[in-house]
Amino acid sequence: MIDEMYVENLALIVQATLTPGAGLTVLTGETGAGKTALLSALKLMMGERADASWVREGASSAQVRGRFFVNEHDTEGMVVERRIGADGRSRIRIDGAASSVGELSDRMHGMLDLCGQHDQHGLLDMRQHVAMVDAWGHEQIAGVLAAYQEALKKAEDAAAAYQELQERVQTEGAHLEDARFSVERIDEVQPQPGELEELEELLPRVEHAESLIMCAEDARAALQEENGALDALQSALAELTRMARVDSSLQAFVDTLTEAAISVEDVVSDLSRYRDAIDFDPAALARAQERASELKGLMRSFGPTMDDVFQKRAQAAELLRLCENRDQELSRAQLAVDEAEAELATAARKLTLLRNKLAPRFCRAVQTHMQSLEMASAELVWESRELPRSSWTRMGAATGEFLYRSGAGLTPRPLRRIASGGELSRVLLAAKLVLGAADKVDTLVFDEVDAGVGGAVARSLARVIKNLACTHQVLVVTHLAQIAVMAEKHLLVQKHEGDLPVTTLTELDYEERVQEIARMLSGEVSELSCAHARKLLDEAAGV
Secondary structure (H helix, E strand, O other), X not given: OEEEEEEEEEOOEEEEEEOXXXXXXXXXXXXXXXXXXXXXXXXXXXXXXXOHHHEOOOOOEEEEEEEEOOOOOOOOOEEEEEEEEOOOOEEEXXXXXXXXXXXXXXXXXXXXXXXXXXXXXXXXXXXXXXHHHHHHOHXXXXXXXXXXXXXXXXXXXXXXXXXXXXXXXXXXXXXXXXXXXXXXXXXXXXXXXXXXXXXXXXXXXHHOHHHHHXXXXXXXXXXXXXXXXXXXXXXXXXXXXXXXXXXHHHHHHHHHHHHHHHHHHHHHHHHHHXXXXXXXXXXXXXXXXXXXXXXXXXXXXXXXXXXXXXXXXXXXXXXXXXXXXXXXXXHHHHHHHHHHXXXXXXXXXXXXXXXXXXXXXXXXXXHHHHHOOOOOOXXXXXXXXXXXXXXXXXXXXXXXXXXXXXXXXXXXXEHHHHOOHXXXXXXXXXXXXXXXXXXXXXXXXXXXXXXXXXXXXXXXXXXXXXXXXXXXXXXXXXXXXXXXXXOOEEEEEEEEOOOOOEEEEEEOOHHHHHHHHHHXXXXXXXXXXXXXXXXXXXXXXXX
């Protein structure tokens, strides 16, 4: 809802503030007074492209600033500011932050609908027609639409999963030969955990077996054979034992050498066993060397460590397993797609059938109001066209469009091709009246809705607009006194001549409204026209 809009240096306007009421606000004035400039300001607020020619002559820039309430619970509002330079540059700020035309258009979408002779409003956008039917039949269609959207997401998820699996299979297939080679190559060697470490400990002993035997034997002989270390120890022990009878302090040496002799005898025994245990087998040596070479070959190919070799084998085996099962996995994924598509097709049929049942009823309800707006022979016709599966959207599996037939026997055609601006505005009025509070657009602006209308039709049109203002904020640019008297707020647009003409915007009080409505009734302000104006105002107010 528009709370307030300030306009500066736009076309003929130097400064003007538009503060519409919550219900019906009318803007009146002579033709050429500058009402178009106010509509241009509203279009700028809606995100329309700026035109440097809109900047007032002699000004460096034009500015439009508006405050909008997003919904009935909004207490702070959204502030939009647009500045257009005479050089064509445009700047947009939303709540103080720099923004773009696209973002502004998105933010304002659904908040304000401007309906005029040349404006492409929602009624001309066939994409909005389905939304209008759904809003009107919300209680009946909401659950069916939600079920369809849930089925659509399920089908999209299933298709994405199948596509992902296909891509994975293709990617993995490119590495399949490498995986198969890795498993076969590693399995040929059949490495065992810890095997290389054992070989690395064993090989040096096997490779130097002869030298180790000779070393052990030489050491044993030096200790045990004649004139060896044991003989020398025994001689020393005998002499020390004999003299210890003379000097007991020598007994300590006897004890130490006795222990040493025992240790040497143990070493001699151990060296003999070590020597005898060494098995010098050239064939075994060759086998161990060959085995170590095989394991190191695996490390060069898949290493650098044996842990890497084992990991590579596990990864390659898993890839082979997946590829062996890929046909089954693809079949399961395809089955999930088929089941989801079948469920979606059922939900889509239910949605299309229900919408095609509701839409003609909506058209008939609109036609009821059209009849009172000098459009008795005109009618809306709902046309639904099924879409190919690839074009299904969250709104359904078929398009829907209101066609317009201005008279019996004529071929219904799209509104955008046949209806005049005045006709469109009246059709939209009737549609908005049927939609009532279900329509999510807060503010409606009508320009030239009264084109070609007079007499009883003008009174009917005025009543329709007043009823519409019960559920919407409505702004009407009008030349009809019958509409003007219905307003809660009446704004007069005037052009003041001079070197540079100036347009002003003034809110009228009761007596000023009498004067303006008198002018609208007869083209001049007279006692008779003023009396007629007072009568109309009092009737509209229920006095």
